[in-house]
Amino acid sequence: MRKELRLWAERLAERAREARLTFPPVLFEEVGPEEMAMLAAYGGFPRRYPHWRWGSEYLRYRETYRYGLGRIYELVVNTLPVQAYLLRGNTLLAQKVVMAHVYAHADFFQNNLAFKPIPKDMLSEMAHHAAYVERAMERHGARSVEEFLDMALSLENLIDPHAPYVQRPLGEEEKEAPKRLPVRPYLDPYVNPPPEPPKEAEEGASPKPLPPRPTRDILGFLAQHAPLAPWQKGILEILREESLYFAPQAATKILNEGWATYWHTKLLLPLLAPEEAVEFAEMQANLLAPHGLNPYRLGYHLLKEVEERWDKGRFGPEYEALPLGERLRYERPTGEGRKKLFQVRTVYTDLNFLEEFLTPEFALRRGLVSPEDLPRFAEAKKALLFRLTNLGYPIVELLDANHQNRGELLLAHAYEGVELDLRKTKAVLENLHRLWGRPVHLKTVVGGKETLLSAP
């Protein structure tokens, strides 16, 4: 990296630390547009398992850049050390903004609780996954592995985002089981072979239900119980692991971008040379432009709001009791804004962040709603929160893997007033059926009526 950039990186890191941000070392690397397109397609990683969809994404990013329709300024990967990419050829100011922005992301990755259970060595983990899939392709044929990947990828979102937190007390069965050696999931069946099945079920004993309790971790369940070849189970584990890795990022997009924007603004403003002011203002305006749901804009303004409210003491039961009109005039200087911000950064995700701080006062002041629309605010907010629930995906649970004692899968969609895309859902059920080898059913609501979708 150029010396000038390196100096700025150090200087900004120092500033960020003075502002009490805490982050692991950050590696910056300048890359050209093609490489940036590649990294963006690969989700920030230099290597992923072979699949055509990366190629399709890559093409899209590359053409978007080529026709001047958009460029990726920044790319940051949640690993240890944090890896960040800058687009070569951007102005020095743009690079400074991005670096400050990245430090705040790094702080967020390290401190936000949603990221606690996420492995930090994903860079090598992804490379392992790539090698695993490549090896499978060599052994079993590229086309058959690809076909399986296409099928498995359609189940990519059938995970339980909370799975990494779950620590169930050991059941009786597990207590007796021999000690399992901790290895990579796809090696597991080799190192820790599954126990011998009991010879004969005891007379009269009712068989244990499978899964023992309804689970959202359908990908994990299939990896363990579907009648698949070891390499196929390995691929399911890989996809599950990668989905779980990306889940917290998707769940904190607004908060994380808001946090990073808040801090790059705070850190850079005092360092700005007079001749940089206009360019900086222009970049900010673009970044915070009101197009659709711009996570930078919403996150940034919400955080500013939180800071202001806690600076002016606009919280607590006394404040809450006030009617809407008076709340805006309430003042009880406490100066706790910054402290509150750090707390928000640590314990919130988008869902509860918006739930708590996206208030009618805020929406009114920011012009998100006009006063006459205010009665509809609650409804719109509910819809927005719904879109953030479970990363916007429907919640689907696996109820029974031995439905009606015929070894069929029974899933249930937790219907919340929005129906499923039937065409796609049916296609997914077909895939699920091919993986499971037995019929698959999904309880959901179609056209207002409870329906059981089945494949085949």
Next chain:
Amino acid sequence: MRPIERDLLRFKEIVRGEVKKRAREFLTREELFGQVEGRLVSIPLPQLEIPKIVHGEPLGEGLGLGGPGEEALGPGGHIPVAELELEEFLDLVGEALRLPRLRPKGEGEVTEEAFRHTTIARKGPRGLRHVRRTLKESLKRALQSGEYRPEDPLLVPEREDLRYKAPRRKPIPHAQAVVLFALDVSGSMREEELRLVKTLSFWITLWIKRHFPRLERRYLLHDAEAWEVPEEEFFKAREGGGTRISSALLLAEEILKAYPEAFYNRYLYHFSDGENWQGDTPLALEALKRLLPTLALYGYAQVQGPYGRGHFLDDLQENLGGQEGLATAEVRGREDLPAALRRLLGG
């Protein structure tokens, strides 16, 4: 190869495979017709979608909180579209339908000039400096002035030694082509038949253009008389009187005079129901015998209307069958199109 290149290649391979598989379907896709003037052809390829269980209707109400169906957050749901360059698309369809490659006749007129850096100049931009030639000049000068010492062969180029690569105009002969479409409007062409004609002429034009980027198009209509029309008039349904096929051929001969055989690949396509006046057929055949050797191809497509099958196709084959440059096809419906297209292009 970088991994991403591998993924990109695989992606393109899948797209190409799909296009080839569905080539016949594209042949009659009229919404494609509008697009082809542009450089890229967008083709919806649902096969490229990885289905997921997602919500059906767009979620929620907009207000200032972001509209519904926003892509920024949450999974979007549209059918994937692959974009292909027109040439590539045509080649794939051509390959799948086994359309023949068209070979240009003759060199054609010189219509383009290209600049190639094939010569040397004394002046030029620094980036084009020719090091070897510069040093050679420098060496010559050193030898002449006696400064050159073989034990210490140091050459210092001076201003007059500098040599640069320089461009030279190079003429590129460019094969040219003209295609002339003639349509028999004597009664029996209805909407459905016209649509077949339109599809055929559209693909014929594209395919010829693929081989001859400079393609001129002319259109003529005939019943008992023939007259030229602009392209947009050509496909309008209309009724006419009797039929004299020779009238079209004579007019074609007249029009083609503007495109000398030596410089142009001349294509003539004729769509008719084949019902000709008996007395006219010898005249038409005679005109054709004259015309045929000067054409790259004479394609005759007999479109079968509701009033039975015409005779001209049989007459043609009887008298001129097997002659080079003659391509005939009979079209009864859409399912005949791929084969007809192939035959009309000389395949």
